[in-house]
Amino acid sequence: MAESPSILATVACNLDADILSAAFPLLEEGRVEALEWAFDALYWTEQPPAWFADLLDSYSQAGRLIGHGVYFSLLSGRWTAEQQQWLRQLAQVAARFRFDHVTEHFGFFTGQNFHHGAPLPVPYSPAALRLGQDRLQRLQAACQCPVGLENLAFAYSLDEVQRHGEFLDQLLAPVNGFVILDLHNLYCQLHNFAVPYEALIELYPLERVREIHISGGSWEASSLVPGRTVRRDTHDEAVPDEVFALLARTLPRCPNLKYVVLEQLGTGLKTAASREQFRRDFRRMAALLEPQRTGRPAAPDSPFAPLPLAPAGPAAEDETLHEQQRQLSQILETAPSYDAARQQLLQSGLAGTDWRIEHWEPHMLETAVNIARKWKK
Amino acid sequence: MKLSKAVLGAVLIGLTV
Numbered sequence: 452m453a454e455s456p457s458i459l460a461t462v463a464c465n466l467d468a469d470i471l472s473a474a475f476p477l478l479e480e481g482r483v484e485a486l487e488w489a490f491d492a493l494y495w496t497e498q499p500p501a502w503f504a505d506l507l508d509s510y511s512q513a514g515r516l517i518g519h520g521v522y523f524s525l526l527s528g529r530w531t532a533e534q535q536q537w538l539r540q541l542a543q544v545a546a547r548f549r550f551d552h553v554t555e556h557f558g559f560f561t562g563q564n565f566h567h568g569a570p571l572p573v574p575y576s577p578a579a580l581r582l583g584q585d586r587l588q589r590l591q592a593a594c595q596c597p598v599g600l601e602n603l604a605f606a607y608s609l610d611e612v613q614r615h616g617e618f619l620d621q622l623l624a625p626v627n628g629f630v631i632l633d634l635h636n637l638y639c640q641l642h643n644f645a646v647p648y649e650a651l652i653e654l655y656p657l658e659r660v661r662e663i664h665i666s667g668g669s670w671e672a673s674s675l676v677p678g679r680t681v682r683r684d685t686h687d688e689a690v691p692d693e694v695f696a697l698l699a700r701t702l703p704r705c706p707n708l709k710y711v712v713l714e715q716l717g718t719g720l721k722t723a724a725s726r727e728q729f730r731r732d733f734r735r736m737a738a739l740l741e742p743q744r745t746g747r748p749a750a751p752d753s754p755f756a757p758l759p760l761a762p763a764g765p766a767a768e769d770e771t772l773h774e775q776q777r778q779l780s781q782i783l784e785t786a787p788s789y790d791a792a793r794q795q796l797l798q799s800g801l802a803g804t805d806w807r808i809e810h811w812e813p814h815m816l817e818t819a820v821n822i823a824r825k826w827k828k
Numbered sequence: 829m830k831l832s833k834a835v836l837g838a839v840l841i842g843l844t845v
Contacts, residue, residue, distance in 0.1 A: 471843055478839070481830040502842035505835050513829060 457747045459484040459515060460737040461712040465492045466503055469717030473726035477733055485515035487712050490544050491522050491537065511548045517662070517710060518545070518553040518594070524560040525586050525600070526573045528773025530766040538593040545594040552597040552661065552755070554631050555590065557619065559776055569822045572603055572611065573776070574805035575618040578769045583622040585767035591626050592762060597755035599629040599661060604636035604684035605822070607811040609644045616655035629661035629755045632705070634697045635668055635690075639682040643815065652701065660705040661755055665690050665698055665736060666714040671821070673814040675789060681818050687719035690732045695739065702743045707754050711740055775801050783823035789813065792820050
């Protein structure tokens with residue numbers, strides 16, 4: 452095999468006919484240099500069909516298959532049997548398909564049941580840090596490869612946005628983990644909090660960035676603030692020019708970058724036109740990588756090699772955090788209006804705590820209500 | 829990355845049927 456490029460142009464896929472149909476001409480042309488597989492979007496006990504497993508094996512054997520989890524709910528206050536089962540199944544999948552690394556998301560799921568709800572942030576508190584560090588160790592023990600976390604698109608306040616990178620760094624340090632820098636998520640925050648790129652990007656641990664995501668999203672008008680729009684990370688549209696511009700500016704700042712991934716949900720790839728746009732986006736992404744490869748050595752594995760840590764004893768839990776998450780989920784999912792949600796929060800167990808609900812931006816609390824209702828079962 | 833014709837053919841058939 453020819454020497455591996457230092458940065459790999461990657462497609463995010465799973466067993467989805469629309470994504471695979473959109474990507475197939477790129478696969479056929481040999482342009483897809485790595486695959487990111489959302490391994491837990493597949494019903495665990497069903498084996499993927501042989502043709503899909505063969506595709507995964509092709510990339511795995513080349514050391515270019517990466518795993519991306521969605522449903523672990525890393526920062527839930529309570530440890531559940533479903534999370535334990537998720538880890539067991541990850542260990543089985545990772546033994547079958549060798550991953551170059553495995554990633555998950557920051558935050559917790561609002562729903563009372565596993566796989567339900569929407570991922571939302573938690574306070575950057577010592578309790579959340581302890582939980583996250585413990586669970587990342589368990590994640591790494593299950594997959595036996597480097598592990599990383601993705602920055603979240605949603606935030607309640609500018610202060611939270613500005614401290615996100617530092618908290619990710621603290622979470623990842625004990626497992627020698629890395630960051631997936633999702634540039635559409637960053638774009639959401641730049642817009643939703645009117646913060647300049649240069650002011651925000653320097654607050655991220657860019658030496659920890661091993662993977663970058665780009666994707667599209669959508670706009671939602673705020674009913675609270677006339678004329679105000681909220682950018683949401685819905686993954687259902689083409690990549691906007693602004694995100695490509697962010698990619699061009701960010702690539703030179705990430706010395707340990709190995710994968711740049713184009714993400715789009717299959718639900719946005721139903722038409723021939725949308726699939727052609729997806730391929731144009733991929734080619735545009737790949738073209739931006741090319742000048743960055745010149746003179747750049749292949750990204751070494753060693754910066755994020757797993758540490759010989761084994762989590763001891765039962766999984767960490769925090770009953771106070773669990774109760775706060777339960778109250779927040781209930782309020783977001785059931786409050787009849789923004790005003791009602793705000794009043795209920797001020798009378799809840801979150802008031803006067805690290806959640807800092809008193810400082811939440813109205814248009815973002817409104818968005819949280821919309822998100823929670825969207826995913827409520 | 830070049831994929832084998834067998835893998836590509838199987839994906840195409842898989843998507844079709």
